[in-house]
Amino acid sequence: MSNDNEQGNQPSSWQASTPRKDGWEREVLEKLAFATLKEQRARRRWGIFFKLATLALIGFGIWLGLGSSVSEMESVGPHTALIKIEGTIEAKGAGDADAVIAALTKAYEDPGSVGIILEINSPGGSPVQAGIINDEITRLRTAYPKKPLNVVVTEICASGGYYIAAAADRIYVNKASIVGSIGVLMDGFGFTGTMEKLGVERRLLTAGANKGFLDPFSPQNETQKNYALSMLDEIHQQFIDVVRKGRGKRLKETPEMFSGLFWSGAKSIELGLADGFGTVESVARDQFKSTNIVDYTQREGLSDRVLRKFGAAAGASAVKAISEQWMPNLK
Known part of the structure; x- marks a missing residue:
């Protein structure tokens, strides 16, 4: 069982x-x-x-x-034309001369525009780009004498930004705006001390005594340094001449005016670097008698922004960093 x-x-x-x-x-x-x-x-x-x-x-x-x-x-009828420059004055940037001039030309040629406002918020940049824009503003003002061009400064209008503004009929600021910095600089780095500590030897071969001009990995050459300073003085004098021509008798020159210093908007009016306080809206209303404001600013297209964002500009940035290492800047 x-x-x-x-x-x-x-x-x-x-x-x-x-x-x-x-x-x-x-x-x-x-x-x-x-x-x-x-x-x-x-x-x-x-x-x-x-x-x-x-x-x-x-x-x-x-x-x-x-x-x-x-x-x-x-057709928008009578209106105030607005063109904005924001950021560094440089090729392919916010202050690219081609883009700004295209907008200026369109604004001047439009029969409905009664005046142009150039709104600037820039710390400066390329003297070449700023000079091209300044020259074109002067030409357009001569070609269209009945259309005034006024600059309105927001946060800052320094160096290359002021180089452009000096060509305007009038300049308006906020009392706390930063204005001026009429000077030129050339910057770079020297790595010779670091190379000595690391035991690195620089081997630079050139055909032409000055082909390695101010090479950052070689000791500074006094002859080349003096040559660079003379070139900066030349460009600085060009900047000074532009300001004197643009501002005329309104300018109250002081020993510090062209030293690279900058001033508040309120002080810039006292010095004759600006004409008064104002905004885009107040200038359109009080000076041009047209509150209908049309923005003519040339902006990047959608495809350009996408390409730039996803790396199309990476190679160009590397080349630019090398080629412009010793280029003068109005900053």
Whole structure:
């Protein structure tokens, strides 16, 4: 009996364990199935998201294109033309001469514009770009004598920014604006001491005594240094002449005026570097008698911004850093 019971109990024990094994396998399979389904749903949602984002980007680009086309075709009647310069004065930057001149030309040629406001917020930059803009403003003012061009300074109008502003009919500031810095600089670094400590030897071969002009890895050459200083003095004098010509008798020169110092907006009015207090709105209202303000600022297109953001400018930045290391700056 004992053996029979033991033998009889074996099937029941095996049968009892079988459902537990089946339940464990079923649970794992269910989890795998749900995980796979969840992953497929997430992948499908991300796919839909990226498709919608792409469509939105395309639609935005089309909207920008249509918007600019419509604004160029529609007549807005008498208005104040506004052009903004924000940031460093440099090629391909906010103060790029080509972009600013294109906007100025369009504003002057538009029969509906009664006056132009150049809104400047810039610490300075390239004397070449600033000089090109200054010359073109002078030319356009001569060609369109009945259309005044006034500058409105927001935060700062220094160095290259003021180089441009000096060509305007009038300059308006805020009492706390930063104005001036009429000077030129050339900056760089010298690594000779560091190289000596690291035991690094500089091997520079040139064809031409001055081809390695002010090389940062070689000891400073006094002859080359003096030559660079004479070039800076020449550009500085060009800057001074532009300011004197643009401001005329309004300028109250002091020994510090062309030293590179800058002043508050309130002090700049006292010195004749500016004409009064004002904003874009107040100048449009009080000077041009037209509060209808139309922005002519040339801005990057959508494709340009995308390319720039995702690395198209990386190589250009490296080349620029090398080529402009010793270029003078109005900063």
